[in-house]
Amino acid sequence: MNREKQDPQGNDRMLREEERIIVFMPLQKNVPEPRSDWQPTACPKCGQRCWLDPAGYEEVKKIYGGRAIQVRCTECALREK
Numbered sequence: 414m415n416r417e418k419q420d421p422q423g424n425d426r427m428l429r430e431e432e433r434i435i436v437f438m439p440l441q442k443n444v445p446e447p448r449s450d451w452q453p454t455a456c457p458k459c460g461q462r463c464w465l466d467p468a469g470y471e472e473v474k475k476i477y478g479g480r481a482i483q484v485r486c487t488e489c490a491l492r493e494k
Contacts, residue, residue, distance in 0.1 A: 432480050432481060433480065433481050433483065434473060434477045434480045434481065434482045434483070435482075435483050435484075435485055435490045435493060436469070436470055436473055436482060436483065436484045436485070436490075437485065437486075437487050437490045438454065438456065438463035438464060438465055438466075438484055438485065438486050438487065438490075439451075439463060439464045439486075439487060440461055440462070440463055440464075440486050440487055440488065441453065441461075441462040441463060441464060442461075442462070443487070444464060447464045448466070450466070450467065450468060451464040451465060451466050451467075452464070452465045452467060453465075454484075456484075456485055456486035456489055457483075457484065457485070458485055458486070458489045459486060459488070459489050461486045461488070463486045465484065470484070
């Protein structure tokens with residue numbers, strides 16, 4: 414199946430599903446006491462309160478730098494896949 418979505422960076426091309434990288438963020442309601450290096454944030458899709466692991470996110474950018482990287486709360490990420 415070759416599903417396509419609009420490029421989130423606004424480029425005039427469609428992204429194939431396999432080009433998209435989704436970083437899961439734990440929801441604060443599920444993880445009330447995060448690791449000390451996690452930062453509170455909100456899901457850009459639904460607005461729920463989440464935790465972002467900055468070191469993990471930077472590692473994903475290093476590995477998949479040329480792809481569209483999106484962050485989502487766990488619920489939104491699972492719905493999109």
